Amino acid sequence: MAEHARWTDGFIAVDWGTTNRRAYRIGAKGECEAEFEDDKGMLAVPGGGFPAAVAEIRERLGDHPLLLAGMVGSNRGWKEAPYVPVPAGIDDLAKALVWPGEREAIVPGVSTLKNDRADVMRGEEVQLLGAVCAGKCDEDGLVCHPGTHNKWVTLREGKISDFRTVMTGELFSLLKDHSILADLLQGPVDLNDAFCTAARFAIANEALPAELFSIRARVLLGQAKKEDAASYASGLLIGTDVRIGLSLPTSAQVTVIGRPELTRLYAEAIRQANRLAVELDGEQCFLAGAREIAKRIGK
């Protein structure tokens, strides 16, 4: 009981990804009292280095219990937290916590295996189920979670029922950093006509690896402006993503959870597909989910 009492007195929640981590101190009343973000993601922690990396978090935010989510629980992280199969709700996550120490709990990811389709998530589940628990999101419906790997998630009775990952963010980065389109994609992505035209086109047509090359050809032949290329490419990729996502069972409204600079692009593309889109801030959803899991520790 002394152990559980310490969690209700406050704890630290960490969203620990591949390349970054964000840590929040949550007070006894659930409020966020302090936070920081740095680039000590999973890949930046040397072998055996997680105890030191965790001690550093406590130096900055206080000597509290830690709830860790994200890639820190992968097979390349601190300690593997095996995927919980769908259907997965907040209680399922809380029951399957993995404990590398007495005061450190790692949230498992979620897996799906349906119709010969395999998929995994790790980190997004806390945000998704946090939004449900906070009443910000229907217990039955479709959620889109953009990021490096966008997730389309079907919720049923408040649980993750099925989901599909689309590599949109990573493909954009690969094209921008390393491809023949690189010099065309250095500009900003704007919610402009080029973005919306490309999104509508990709929602209606399917030929992404051909349309990507056409970005270059259109500029070379004077059919498009070079400064629109990044927005057009983003529209093509996100429009393709939306076409895939909306092929899942869905209602008229899609909840989009994540960083605001990404949710606004996805929300616009979803509107171009004649659906309603509601944006939620991923950070707030993460905090809501972390609080719900912490409440359940020891129960």
Place this chain on the structure above:
Amino acid sequence: MAEHARWTDGFIAVDWGTTNRRAYRIGAKGECEAEFEDDKGMLAVPGGGFPAAVAEIRERLGDHPLLLAGMVGSNRGWKEAPYVPVPAGIDDLAKALVWPGEREAIVPGVSTLKNDRADVMRGEEVQLLGAVCAGKCDEDGLVCHPGTHNKWVTLREGKISDFRTVMTGELFSLLKDHSILADLLQGPVDLNDAFCTAARFAIANEALPAELFSIRARVLLGQAKKEDAASYASGLLIGTDVRIGLSLPTSAQVTVIGRPELTRLYAEAIRQANRLAVELDGEQCFLAGAREIAKRIGK
């Protein structure tokens, strides 16, 4: 006439790409007498360095006229050879040669602008039209030219009538060199069950950026063998490419021109789509096209 006589006495044909160049000395009877390949592609030649790079070719293959094709004629090459619009036949290429010197001719690329679709090629046109002139390929039909950027080309009356570029080879390289799939894609690509299954799947279904992520999920969840991942990824990409290509006007048979290690993969994927595929060696087609253009110089 002295000038033309020198071309009919023999010449050097160079397929000068972005990262490599291949040079061939063609004798008076059209036979290939000597050749070499090196990594002095367009990007490896410093500003103003093309005269020296050309002199080096003559040091190795003799003091003959030069016919240059490929990216050497782009706006980042030696001298820009503007695209010839479709329909483009071998006579159109010969008429639009660009001459940086009296004894050096650059073959133009080809462009298409149809139905708001823009596309360009540079280098492949010599191989395609060489195959037609050599009687190896129907004057009306569909040709597939795999490479970094695969081209699907519609021929009409022996001319390039329309075409579409698919970034398949470059996407595979980006994924293999820089993506979250990199560690899974280092193995060889084999024409095995994994390749054929993925190709059939991609020919019938359209969700490439989602299916790519599933490669990782399937291995993580024990649904697929890691050593099959490269073949499976190649099958997905090439199957998607074939689905796009076969949406063009086509006959029952597709001619596949290029490097044999690529044409065999595309030919198999085309067969998985229930079409016939005939493979032609790209190097032989290039030499055939270069000879035809050289014949026309001065006429």
